[in-house]
Amino acid sequence: MKEHPAGTPRGEPAIRTIAMPADANPAGDIFGGWLMAQMDLAAGNVAARRARTRCATVSVDRITFLQPVFIGDEVSLHAEITRIGRTSMTIQVEAWRRSRDGEERVKVTDATFVFVALDQGGRPRVISAGTGDAA
Numbered sequence: 001m002k003e004h005p006a007g008t009p010r011g012e013p014a015i016r017t018i019a020m021p022a023d024a025n026p027a028g029d030i031f032g033g034w035l036m037a038q039m040d041l042a043a044g045n046v047a048a049r050r051a052r053t054r055c056a057t058v059s060v061d062r063i064t065f066l067q068p069v070f071i072g073d074e075v076s077l078h079a080e081i082t083r084i085g086r087t088s089m090t091i092q093v094e095a096w097r098r099s100r101d102g103e104e105r106v107k108v109t110d111a112t113f114v115f116v117a118l119d120q121g122g123r124p125r126v127i128s129a130g131t132g133d134a135a
């Protein structure tokens with residue numbers, strides 16, 4: 001696994017979006033389920049690019065909500081493949097927030113996703129060797 005400097009996101013930027021009022025929970029902060037969906041999208045994007053085929057989420061492990069996200073925040077999703085198996089990939093995903101009017105970036109959530117590469121019939125497909133493999 002690659003080292004990454006403390007205080008900086010791990011993995012490539014996969015998605016950047018803005019948290020909107022429709023994404024909030026009844027208390028007014030951003031709903032955790034919305035954030036999980038963004039993380040799943042980010043990991044899926046990286047997985048499909050690496051496997052060069054459609055991929056499905058097979059597990060999500062240790063999702064941790066470290067800090068709240070607020071309406072209007074810029075939310076950046078970073079994803080890094082940390083393991084490539086026969087048909088599966090383990091992907092570490094981090095979400096970082098930045099206030100609309102600030103420069104400080106704060107890690108708000110992280111989780112480990114496992115995606116499986118699929119063939120046209122929806123069955124696991126062997127992932128070919130290639131560049132950009134997990135270190």
Ligand SMILES: CC(C)(COP(=O)(O)OP(=O)(O)OC[C@H]1O[C@@H](n2cnc3c(N)ncnc32)[C@H](O)[C@@H]1OP(=O)(O)O)[C@@H](O)C(=O)NCCC(=O)NCCS
Nearest residue numbers: 055056057058059084085086087088089114116122123124
């Ligand atoms: C993904 C799916 C096709 C895998 O089918 P399966 O019969 O479990 O396949 P296999 O047992 O051959 O496992 C395939 C790979 O997934 C891994 N895997 C399976 N279940 C896993 C789990 N719970 N956690 C981590 N890895 C898992 C296996 O270790 C294997 O990895 P490898 O080939 O790198 O060694 C099937 O579980 C499925 O369709 N699940 C639903 C996916 C879905 O709808 N996701 C949400 C929307 S995208």
